[in-house]
Amino acid sequence: MHELGVVFEVIKTVKNFVDKNDLTKVDTIVLQIGELSSMIPKYIHECFPAAIDGTEFEETKLVIEIIPAAAICKGCKHVFNIIKHKSQCPECESLEWGMLTGKEFSIKEVIAC
Amino acid sequence: MKNFKILEIKEGIFDNNNKEADLLRAELKQQNNLLINLMSSPGSGKTTTLVSTINALKDEMKIGVMEADIDSDVDAHTIANTGTKVIQLHTGGMCHLDAEMTKQGLEGLGSEGLDLTILENVGNLVCPAEFDTGAAKNVMILSVPEGDDKPLKYPLMFSICDVLLINKIDAMGFFDFDLEAATTRVKKLNPNIKVFPISAKTGEGVEAWTNWLRGAVKDWQES
Ligand SMILES: Nc1nc2c(ncn2[C@@H]2O[C@H](COP(=O)(O)OP(=O)(O)O)[C@@H](O)[C@H]2O)c(=O)[nH]1
Ligand SMILES: [Mg+2]
Ligand SMILES: [Zn+2]
16 A cells, blocks of 8 residues: 555654664654645554554554645735635635645654653 | 653655665766666556667667566566566565665666666556655656546656656557647646657657667766
8 A cells, every 4th residue: 555655664764763862662653744745644544553563663653743734825915724715715715825834744753762 | 650752853754765865876876877767557568668678778788677566576587588687676565666675676686887777666656656766767657558647647656757658559549548638738747758659569669768768878877
C-alpha cells in the first residue's frame, strides 16, 4: 500500500533522531498532515502497527494532527478554508487566493526520554 | 517513572530520502554515470522498451540495468539475454524504491565504468513518484491501452518526469486513445516534459527516444 512506504520513512527519520540525541524510549510520534496532502490519516494509522512490528518502537503511539487547508484572499484578505468554501472566498467570492497551510506532511515532534 | 519530554523534530517526511538522493546524484555525476529511473504501471512495456533501448545503444556505451519488479526475476533474465550487466533487486514487497535501496543496488551491480544505468522501478504510478531515487532523469511510460486520461488520475507522476514515452502506438487502432489530448494534458501539468510516441514492439519512434537518451548521457558527462 502507498502509505506503508511512507510510514517506514517516518520510522527511519525518528530512528536517526533517536540515535543522534541518545534517547532510550519513544512514547509518541506526532505527525502533521495537511488536509490537501496526498496522505490519508486513516491509512497511516492502519499501516503503523506493521511498520513498528519487531522494532524498538513497538510500544510507540502515533498521533496525527490535521492541518486545515487555509487560504488568504488576494482581494479582501479574508482567511478561509479552501475545502469548506470550494476554493472561493466566502466574503467577496474571489477565486484569487494564496495558500497558507494544508499541504504539510511532516514529523512535528516525539515524546521521548 | 522515566522522564518523558517533547522533542521537536520538524522534518518533512521525505527530507531524509531527498538528502540521500542528492548525495547519490552527486556521486553518480563524479562517476559520469547517468542514472535513469523508469516508471510505469505494470505491463506498460518497461522491460520491452529497455530491451530495444539497449540494443540501439549497447555498441556505443556501457549500460547497466537494475530490475525492481516485485518477487520475480523474469525481467532480469530478459535483459541478461541482451548481454548487458543486470541485477535483480528484491524490494521485500515495497511499492517503490528509495535512494538507499538504489544505492545498494548500484553497489551490487558494480556500476563503476558504466555510462548509463537504467532502473526499472516497481510497476506503480503513485509511490515511486514521491521517492527520489537519486536518478538524474525520470522517465515514465504510458501505454495506449491505459487510456489518454491517466495524467488526470496521477498528476504527481506526470509532473516529476523529464520524459514521457507513449508506448504501444502500434495498437492505436484498437483503442480510442487520443495522442493529442494526452500530450496536451501532460504538458499542462509539466510544460518541459519531452513526449515520444513509440512502439517498443515494432521499433517505430524508438530512434527519437534513443537520440534524446544519447544526448542526455553526453550532457551529463560533459557539463
Ligand atoms: N502491441 C504492443 N505490445 C507491447 C509493446 N511493448 C510491450 N508490449 C507487450 O506488453 C506486455 C508487457 O510488457 P513488459 O515490457 O513486460 O511491461 P512491464 O511490466 O512494464 O515491464 C508484453 O506482453 C509485451 O510484449 C508495444 O509497443 N506494442
Ligand atoms: Mg518489467
Ligand atoms: Zn475575498
